[in-house]
Amino acid sequence: MADIALTKKDFTSDQEVRWCPGCGDYSILSTMQSFLPEMGVPRENIVFISGIGCSSRFPYYLETFGVHSVHGRAPAVASGLAIARPDLSIFVITGDGDALSIGGNHLIHAMRRNVELKILLFNNRIYGLTKGQYSPTSEKGKITKSTPIGSLDTPFNPISLALGAEASFVARSVDSDRKHLTEVLRAATAHKGSALVEIYQNCPIFNDGAFDSVKDPSTKEGSLLQMVHGQPIKSAKYGVVKNDLHFEVKPLDQINEVDIIIHDAHHPDPSYAYALSRLSGSELEHVPVGYSAMLLDRVTHHWSTPNLMK
Amino acid sequence: MTKPVVALKSVVIRFAGDSGDGMQLTGDRFTMDTASLGNDLSTLPNFPAEIRAPQGTLPGVSSFQLHFADHHVLTAGDAPDVLVAMNPAALKANIKELPKGAMLIVDKDEFTTRNLQKVGYETNPLEDGSLDGYSIHAIPLTSLTVGALAEVEISKKDAERSKNMFALGLLTWMYHRPTESTIKFLEAKFGKKPDILKANLLAYNAGWNYGETTEDFANTYEIAPAKMPAGKYKNISGNQALAHGLIAGAQQSGLQLFLGSYPITPASDILHELSKHKKFNVITFQAEDEIAAVGAALGASYGGALGVTTTSGPGIALKSEMIGLAVMLELPLIIIDVQRGGPSTGLPTKTEQADLLQVMFGRNGECPAVVIAASQPSDCFAMSLEAIRIATTYRVPVFYLSDGYIANGSEPWKIPNVSELPDLKVEFARTQENFLPYDRDPKTLARPWAIPGTKGLEHRIGGIEKADKTGAISYEPKNHDFMVRTRQAKIDNVEVPDLHVDDPTGDANVLFLGWGSTFGPIASAVEVLRSNGEKVAQAHLKYINPFPKNLGDVLNKYPKVITPEMNLGQLALLLRAKYLKDIISYNQVRGLPFSTAELVEAAMGVING
Numbered sequence: 034m035a036d037i038a039l040t041k042k043d044f045t046s047d048q049e050v051r052w053c054p055g056c057g058d059y060s061i062l063s064t065m066q067s068f069l070p071e072m073g074v075p076r077e078n079i080v081f082i083s084g085i086g087c088s089s090r091f092p093y094y095l096e097t098f099g100v101h102s103v104h105g106r107a108p109a110v111a112s113g114l115a116i117a118r119p120d121l122s123i124f125v126i127t128g129d130g131d132a133l134s135i136g137g138n139h140l141i142h143a144m145r146r147n148v149e150l151k152i153l154l155f156n157n158r159i160y161g162l163t164k165g166q167y168s169p170t171s172e173k174g175k176i177t178k179s180t181p182i183g184s185l186d187t188p189f190n191p192i193s194l195a196l197g198a199e200a201s202f203v204a205r206s207v208d209s210d211r212k213h214l215t216e217v218l219r220a221a222t223a224h225k226g227s228a229l230v231e232i233y234q235n236c237p238i239f240n241d242g243a244f245d246s247v248k249d250p251s252t253k254e255g256s257l258l259q260m261v262h263g264q265p266i267k268s269a270k271y272g273v274v275k276n277d278l279h280f281e282v283k284p285l286d287q288i289n290e291v292d293i294i295i296h297d298a299h300h301p302d303p304s305y306a307y308a309l310s311r312l313s314g315s316e317l318e319h320v321p322v323g324y325s326a327m328l329l330d331r332v333t334h335h336w337s338t339p340n341l342m343k
Numbered sequence: 344m345t346k347p348v349v350a351l352k353s354v355v356i357r358f359a360g361d362s363g364d365g366m367q368l369t370g371d372r373f374t375m376d377t378a379s380l381g382n383d384l385s386t387l388p389n390f391p392a393e394i395r396a397p398q399g400t401l402p403g404v405s406s407f408q409l410h411f412a413d414h415h416v417l418t419a420g421d422a423p424d425v426l427v428a429m430n431p432a433a434l435k436a437n438i439k440e441l442p443k444g445a446m447l448i449v450d451k452d453e454f455t456t457r458n459l460q461k462v463g464y465e466t467n468p469l470e471d472g473s474l475d476g477y478s479i480h481a482i483p484l485t486s487l488t489v490g491a492l493a494e495v496e497i498s499k500k501d502a503e504r505s506k507n508m509f510a511l512g513l514l515t516w517m518y519h520r521p522t523e524s525t526i527k528f529l530e531a532k533f534g535k536k537p538d539i540l541k542a543n544l545l546a547y548n549a550g551w552n553y554g555e556t557t558e559d560f561a562n563t564y565e566i567a568p569a570k571m572p573a574g575k576y577k578n579i580s581g582n583q584a585l586a587h588g589l590i591a592g593a594q595q596s597g598l599q600l601f602l603g604s605y606p607i608t609p610a611s612d613i614l615h616e617l618s619k620h621k622k623f624n625v626i627t628f629q630a631e632d633e634i635a636a637v638g639a640a641l642g643a644s645y646g647g648a649l650g651v652t653t654t655s656g657p658g659i660a661l662k663s664e665m666i667g668l669a670v671m672l673e674l675p676l677i678i679i680d681v682q683r684g685g686p687s688t689g690l691p692t693k694t695e696q697a698d699l700l701q702v703m704f705g706r707n708g709e710c711p712a713v714v715i716a717a718s719q720p721s722d723c724f725a726m727s728l729e730a731i732r733i734a735t736t737y738r739v740p741v742f743y744l745s746d747g748y749i750a751n752g753s754e755p756w757k758i759p760n761v762s763e764l765p766d767l768k769v770e771f772a773r774t775q776e777n778f779l780p781y782d783r784d785p786k787t788l789a790r791p792w793a794i795p796g797t798k799g800l801e802h803r804i805g806g807i808e809k810a811d812k813t814g815a816i817s818y819e820p821k822n823h824d825f826m827v828r829t830r831q832a833k834i835d836n837v838e839v840p841d842l843h844v845d846d847p848t849g850d851a852n853v854l855f856l857g858w859g860s861t862f863g864p865i866a867s868a869v870e871v872l873r874s875n876g877e878k879v880a881q882a883h884l885k886y887i888n889p890f891p892k893n894l895g896d897v898l899n900k901y902p903k904v905i906t907p908e909m910n911l912g913q914l915a916l917l918l919r920a921k922y923l924k925d926i927i928s929y930n931q932v933r934g935l936p937f938s939t940a941e942l943v944e945a946a947m948g949v950i951n952g
């Protein structure tokens with residue numbers, strides 16, 4: 034524990050923040066700065082490691098230790114640090130291009146090793162820093178500078194990908210929802226092992242409005258499927274029920290309340306979280322938000338190392 | 344009746360066979376038994392990249408050459424005195440290098456029509472007179488082995504596989520090598536498979552007895568121990584010596600050793616060796632790729648460990664961007680490049696020195712790093728300590744070059760006393776007011792090593808250009824110019840020992856100047872030249888960036904400087920550029936070390952030319 038209670042101000046560095054006005058990164062930063070004091074970890078024991086991209090400037094703005102590393106490679110640098118220094122609390126800050134394109138390999142291996150890293154993936158579905166090319170999460174048909182007739186590629190679903198890579202904790206939240214994001218950060222930092230947190234982040238310059246359906250007050254209540262442990266998974270208008278193999282989303286007036294799946298945030302079988310992750314397509318009609326921390330019978334990488342030393 | 348014993352000063356033996364015949368193991372065992380007798384020695388394993396190339400074919404031939412003597416040994420020998428060829432392919436691949444008069448031991452059983460055809464022999468060389476002039480011992484090795492194992496319940500195939508032990512037993516008898524350590528080795532290796540163990544021991548014995556009882560061999564040979572400086576010796580390969588040096592150096596520095604590595608030939612044995620030594624505070628991390636390997640090492644260094652990554656040329660190419668970050672972060676990092684034949688996949692199991700310019704310049708921007716190189720297997724221990732000294736004192740990435748010849752070759756290494764090891768203690772930055780992450784030590788130009796967990800030192804750094812002292816992001820033109828020059832000055836300023844020149848008469852006209860694994864062949868050529876009355880000087884560079892301070896003077900002193908390299912003249916290019924000296928470059932890229940003879944000839948050309 035820190036000897037004196039720290040405040041948001043204590044975690045704010047003297048660097049001038051250089052994101053575009055209105056960028057979703059501002060609200061994520063502000064939420065993080067407010068959340069950190071609550072963690073009770075001294076500033077010197079917290080390290081933010083990022084790759085390259087707009088989001089990766091994040092570490093500069095926090096009064097902790099920070100490394101702005103190489104494009105896509107933050108999980109690798111952070112893994113080395115985490116294994117050598119299990120006493121530290123380490124966050125990886127990355128984006129959809131950084132984590133899923135150039136750095137895809139490092140991301141999946143950090144997940145399967147269950148290294149003690151909290152990976153925050155700011156997903157704006159576009160390349161911002163290089164000025165507007167399509168990213169691995171851009172929807173099919175997306176017209177950008179590099180895809181004048183529309184992208185042909187099927188996008189990644191980051192949560193499904195992480196689960197496929199044996200992640201032990203996955204979560205999704207939205208940049209502007211400070212309360213929800215704080216809850217997710219709380220759960221992620223409490224988890225032992227690696228955590229992947231996807232944060233929908235608006236890029237007003239190159240992909241403005243990409244997440245309007247989950248941010249606009251008039252639609253968000255209907256599209257955000259809240260995953261709260263012990264509560265039915267539903268939005269204001271829809272609920273998640275079982276179908277043959279997986280789950281499906283149905284209007285509340287067509288189902289019985291008792292049939293709605295009750296969220297078990299610690300369901301041991303990753304197929305459960307995977308089934309939930311498949312409910313959101315790229316059109317964002319229904320988006321589960323919240324977290325799944327699977328009680329997998331797995332040790333984190335740094336826990337295993339001292340055992341090997343015997 | 345014991346056979347007469349002939350005393351020899353030195354012997355070169357080459358074991359050659361199919362890659363499945365266990366020739367590396369056979370050579371290794373013979374080497375260990377030879378080392379325990381106190382001979383000086385040097386080895387050259389030479390094997391294909393394929394784990395099991397098609398049986399009985401030329402590409403599948405694997406060999407192991409050992410040179411041992413009653414005096415100082417510098418190379419694994421130009422040509423064998425004894426060739427053991429386990430099949431026609433091994434004979435065909437190696438006979439060219441066997442001088443007339445040498446002893447040739449072959450497994451007669453393998454010389455079947457089919458096997459002969461496979462490698463293009465139209466007639467049987469054992470019968471057609473083409474091997475006249477050799478002292479041939481055509482032994483039915485396979486059938487003798489199978490016969491000796493009649494009482495063991497194993498398949499014929501398993502029985503046949505023990506024939507390498509028959510050959511080893513025979514040579515062990517012929518050269519009076521001790522048998523205990525090989526017996527112990529076999530017991531440890533096959534302890535869980537009693538039948539296989541029994542088969543190997545019986546075959547080993549049968550080979551020994553065959554020598555003793557048949558009339559095929561008239562003599563046995565003895566090579567007296569070599570006079571070496573007093574001390575305890577261990578036969579060691581370059582990769583092992585390098586790993587031991589890293590462990591010793593990390594202990595001396597008080598740091599945890601963190602190896603991030605991705606398997607690659609011929610560097611993987613360092614990963615294997617280090618992964619056995621967790622109790623010395625060593626962590627090995629087998630990463631998902633070369634980039635992650637160096638990234639994790641850098642992350643560990645950032646956290647206050649000694650970050651090391653091991654690889655070969657292709658891996659360096661992948662790691663380059665991360666090494667650029669290490670240059671910017673100014674953190675200690677050791678990058679070990681066990682060079683192999685290139686470019687691209689090249690010759691994975693063969694040796695070469697063609698990564699020098701890659702490690703010097705293969706990064707974007709002005710991106711200087713230290714480059715050092717080991718000269719022989721036993722030297723790898725000392726150079727590991729040097730890599731650690733430089734990386735931690737100056738907080739810089741250090742490229743440490745070895746190559747396939749040094750890595751897999753072995754020789755006796757004098758085990759140092761711990762008390763002789765240098766003090767490499769490291770100081771981290773302590774809690775302070777107004778901490779400046781890029782404030783420098785005026786002498787070393789090193790910035791503070793400020794590790795997470797130290798109160799008050801919170802700071803942010805990265806690959807973007809940083810302002811002097813504060814380390815904050817800076818795009819200011821003058822600052823960039825200053826920082827680029829400062830990073831260069833820091834490398835130029837690294838203290839390295841002066842270059843030692845061996846010039847007994849002091850008036851030689853010709854200097855042999857090498858680097859890396861050419862040391863042995865050059866020194867051996869120099870010995871020959873001097874014994875022929877020629878005056879030649881020799882110097883060997885272990886520090887390439889920065890060069891030793893006296894190098895310019897050394898180059899000026901000698902009218903003719905020959906630089907043999909297993910590349911097309913990479914060191915020569917650096918020397919010409921820096922010292923405007925017209926270096927005589929002598930090059931080959933065959934994937935094998937220089938022979939003594941070719942270097943003698945090259946030198947004579949220069950001396951007479």
Ligand code: SF4
Nearest residue numbers: 052053056087161236
């Ligand atoms: S380009 Fe987009 S993501 Fe990048 S800083 Fe600007 S608004 Fe934010």
